[in-house]
Amino acid sequence: MDFSFSEEQELLRANARKLMDRHAPPDYVARCDRDKTYPYELYDAWVEAGLFRLPFAEEHGGLGGSVIDLAIVAEEIAYTSADFYMAFAGGVFCALNIVRKGSPEQIARWIPRLLAGETRMAISISEPDAGSDVGAMRTSAARKDAGWTINGRKLWCSGAGARNTLINVYVKTDPKADHRKGMSLFLIDNDAPGLQCRKLDMLGRHCTGTYELQFDDVRADDDRLVGGANKGWDCVLSGLQVERVMSAAGNVGAARAVVDIATQYAKERHQFGRPIGSNQAIAHLLADMATKVEAARALMWQAAWKVSVGAEALREISMAKLLASETYAEMANHGMQILGAYGYSMEFPMQRHFRDARGATIAAGTSQMQRNLIAGLMGVKVG
Numbered sequence: 410m411d412f413s414f415s416e417e418q419e420l421l422r423a424n425a426r427k428l429m430d431r432h433a434p435p436d437y438v439a440r441c442d443r444d445k446t447y448p449y450e451l452y453d454a455w456v457e458a459g460l461f462r463l464p465f466a467e468e469h470g471g472l473g474g475s476v477i478d479l480a481i482v483a484e485e486i487a488y489t490s491a492d493f494y495m496a497f498a499g500g501v502f503c504a505l506n507i508v509r510k511g512s513p514e515q516i517a518r519w520i521p522r523l524l525a526g527e528t529r530m531a532i533s534i535s536e537p538d539a540g541s542d543v544g545a546m547r548t549s550a551a552r553k554d555a556g557w558t559i560n561g562r563k564l565w566c567s568g569a570g571a572r573n574t575l576i577n578v579y580v581k582t583d584p585k586a587d588h589r590k591g592m593s594l595f596l597i598d599n600d601a602p603g604l605q606c607r608k609l610d611m612l613g614r615h616c617t618g619t620y621e622l623q624f625d626d627v628r629a630d631d632d633r634l635v636g637g638a639n640k641g642w643d644c645v646l647s648g649l650q651v652e653r654v655m656s657a658a659g660n661v662g663a664a665r666a667v668v669d670i671a672t673q674y675a676k677e678r679h680q681f682g683r684p685i686g687s688n689q690a691i692a693h694l695l696a697d698m699a700t701k702v703e704a705a706r707a708l709m710w711q712a713a714w715k716v717s718v719g720a721e722a723l724r725e726i727s728m729a730k731l732l733a734s735e736t737y738a739e740m741a742n743h744g745m746q747i748l749g750a751y752g753y754s755m756e757f758p759m760q761r762h763f764r765d766a767r768g769a770t771i772a773a774g775t776s777q778m779q780r781n782l783i784a785g786l787m788g789v790k791v792g
Contacts (some may be wrong), residue, residue, distance in 0.1 A: 438490050478718050500523055503577040530576075534553040536564055548624060558626050559628075560624050589642040613768055654713050654729065661737075671695060687739065741767075
């Protein structure tokens with residue numbers, strides 16, 4: 410088992426790092442977070458650099474990269490901002506699902522637009538009473554006039570309000586069937602008549618934005634239905650592995666940044682005539698922090714490698730997502746303690762990590778759901 414990177418992958422990492430440093434310096438990150446503005450300029454830089462083309466086949470205008478390549482980029486983007494990572498990953502995840510489950514016409518229509526930066530994409534599954542419990546979904550689509558009419562309410566949709574966003578929304582199309590057999594995936598423009606997008610006031614991740622969606626007789630033609638009626642569960646499962654590998658990579662990248670910020674502060678901050686990092690309590694805490702992040706990173710790369718070679722990886726993916734998200738939250742908490750009042754100040758980045766990290770254990774499958782899944786794979790039934 411070889412986890413070394415090729416020369417091309419090392420170059421990819423270096424270029425992604427240079428891009429983020431150039432287009433998203435600390436003052437830009439802080440301004441977007443403070444003003445709660447979407448990073449349109451950075452998104453355009455990703456498009457120009459071809460980062461969105463990375464995981465798609467050449468026949469679709471992509472570069473034919475692997476999930477490892479995608480994880481490299483996700484890690485570097487999240488090192489700058491876990492919030493910015495959401496703006497990148499959401500579109501890639503949705504578009505890959507269209508490639509896997511969409512018709513040739515849908516692929517030809519939507520993938521070039523994403524790669525050219527003309528269309529953004531966001532995923533919408535959760536509802537007020539349907540988060541981890543997808544079976545409680547109530548938003549529905551009914552047949553009407555040779556098409557569909559969507560009604561209902563969605564919550565926690567990341568990036569739904571950004572300009573030119575195509576929302577990949579999962580709804581019930583057979584109210585009498587189990588969600589595995591009665592759910593469908595529709596592609597809905599975020600400015601469609603009857604759709605209202607309201608940005609929610611969240612603790613963190615202010616830039617990409619988290620939205621409530623209200624569907625009131627929103628029209629959807631058959632060409633907006635992905636994979637066929639009542640095939641939405643297949644669409645969810647088809648993208649699960651890549652989504653959680655990317656989530657783990659993003660959390661690892663952000664956790665690395667926290668450790669670096671805390672370490673630099675411990676070297677520069679003097680108390681009682683010496684750097685605080687020379688105190689064993691701080692030095693050992695930093696050593697433990699670095700070790701835990703590298704452990705989460707190693708598990709993430711193992712999961713990415715298994716996915717890239719087509720091996721069964723659900724166990725490793727679930728563990729990587731669990732450990733990476735919990736590690737980011739733990740590192741941010743320790744980072745706040747090391748920086749003291751500076752960490753608590755809105756003028757310094759540690760408070761942003763502290764706020765952003767809290768959502769890591771909830772998004773893309775909660776830590777509790779990951780533990781249930783892992784236990785089940787171990788043969789332990791959770792009641």
